[in-house]
Amino acid sequence: MAKSLLSVTLKAMKAAEKDRVRRAKAAERRSLAERREAAQQAKAYEAKVRKAVIADERDRTAYEKAVKAAHAAAQQSEVERMSSEIDAVLDDLEGLLAATIDVDDHIDLETLRKPFDTTPFDMPDLEISLVAPKRPTFPPEPTYLEPDKPKGFFGKKRKLEEARAIARQIHETQKAEWASSVSALSEEYKIQLAAYDKAEAERIETLAAEKDRFRQELDDHNRSIDQFITNLSYGDAEAVQEYISLIVENSTYPDHFKVTHEFSFAPETAELRMSVTIPSPDKFPATKEYKYIKTSDEIRDVPLSQMEIKKRYASVLHQVAIRSLHEVFEADRRGLIRTISLEVGTKAQHPATGRLDFLPFVGVSAERDSFMEFDLSGLVPLATLKHLGAAISKDPVGLVAVDVTGVRKS
The missing domain is CATH 1.10.287 (Helix Hairpins)
Structure with a gap:
């Protein structure tokens, strides 16, 4: 079966959902856009005032004061916009696992059909x-x-x-x-x-x-x-592999956080081996917020502390690991996949060799029946990984990889 037929259909559905979410976020930030527009008007007023010739010194002083106030307001509005954007990014990353809890990851293959009477004619x-x-x-x-x-x-x-x-x-x-x-x-x-x-x-x-x-x-x-559907019901390895590709394609991460998957399915053991790549630490947000320094008239970023970056990056890493296990197991209602052996890491220059390589930061194996009993809304990802006997890097930001050879594989 041609993969493109399913993938294209699913991507179209996924794009429509992303567009809906994008519109919702745009509505939430409309007030910010209005303030930005006011700031732009203030800048325009500032430029106009600077060109004006004012005879009366008293009026000139008042106008200059107004110019400074308008400029400061414009700068503060820009700070609010920039801080709002970084807040949204950090919120997205903090909620990677929560974003999938209320989503049914199962893909109803019947919805991928294209009835002649309701499918728009392409010409x-x-x-x-x-x-x-x-x-x-x-x-x-x-x-x-x-x-x-x-x-x-x-x-x-x-x-x-x-x-x-x-x-x-x-x-x-x-x-x-x-x-x-x-x-x-x-x-x-x-x-x-x-x-x-x-x-x-x-x-x-x-x-x-x-x-x-x-x-x-x-x-x-x-x-x-x-x-x-027929092949999948029989547990055909190629069909299972294709279904998993649909699952990972359907997993929606924020646009600023690119996640890729590689996997293989062993039908004789019903084990899925999966490798998930997340952005490297040097591409992780390092700014906490922005502030306007009035005395020097400049906007400065307030960096996250190194400890905070390590904490947030580790949190993202652990969330992605639990989320990846959850999405596959939940989507596989037929129970074709009994075990998942998972590695989550990044691609970066290996500290020891200097070569671009995949560095695993988490290695974990989970069995379907026991994992599906977990309540994702109440668990702590790190605690869950430890409960599963995962190998976990103590310093992923420092590119310290873990030895995943001890992670159980069938």
Whole structure:
């Protein structure tokens, strides 16, 4: 079964959910955006005031004071924005495990089907009929205008006949020009109508062909889902491997915290061996907040203490380990995976060799039935890892790896 069919479908669903969360966060920070806009207006006012020529010294002093106040307000607003962003990042990292507790990680494969009646056609423009050419509007046929009767006492009859002859000649010329114009417009409309009929017929023919192609692709996709579900029910190793890939793809971490997974499934022992890579310590947030120093007119970051960074990085590490075990076991309702042997670490230069390598900071093995009895809302990740007999780095920020050879593997 082509992996892309399932992955693309799941990624689309995942993208929609991330978009919903993104909109919610945007709404929460709307007040901050309003303050930022006010700060920008203050800066604009500041620039305007600086250019103004104020004759009265008393007014000048007042304006200069206002400028300084506006500038300070703008700087403080920027500090609030920057601090809010770092707070959001730190909150995300502190809640990595909590973010998955209320989420059902099971993937209902039935939802990956694409019914023909409800799946949007991928070439909707073909469903729109072409616009037929408008019938031409013909100019009115010229009418013969009887000339006025000549004035005077002599030769009125002769003059009238001459005027009538000229009028008839003008009328015939106008009528010929009119007939030619009508004929040209009619011929042009005939050509446009023929081109339209041809194009519309081609559209209808193409639409039918593309609908058949679309239906066939949906049928192929749905058959692949059927086959996948069947294979998974039999515990087929490739199907289990594919299902696990869907699970990890469906695991939504913050955009600023990239997590990757590598894994292999051994059907003979029903064991999943998984390696999870998190960002290295040097990419971990090191700022606690921002402050505006009015005396020097600068914004400075307030760094996290080294102890705080170690505490937060270790917390993230432990949360990811418990979360990874939980997501796989919870998603695997069939109980195909009995044991998970997990390593969580980062890719960095090995202190001993200087080479870029995977450094494990946590190594743990968990058995499905006992792990699923844990209450994630009440546990402490570090305590749980110790309870499972995990190998845990004492200093992951210092890139001190653990020996995972002692972690039980079937």
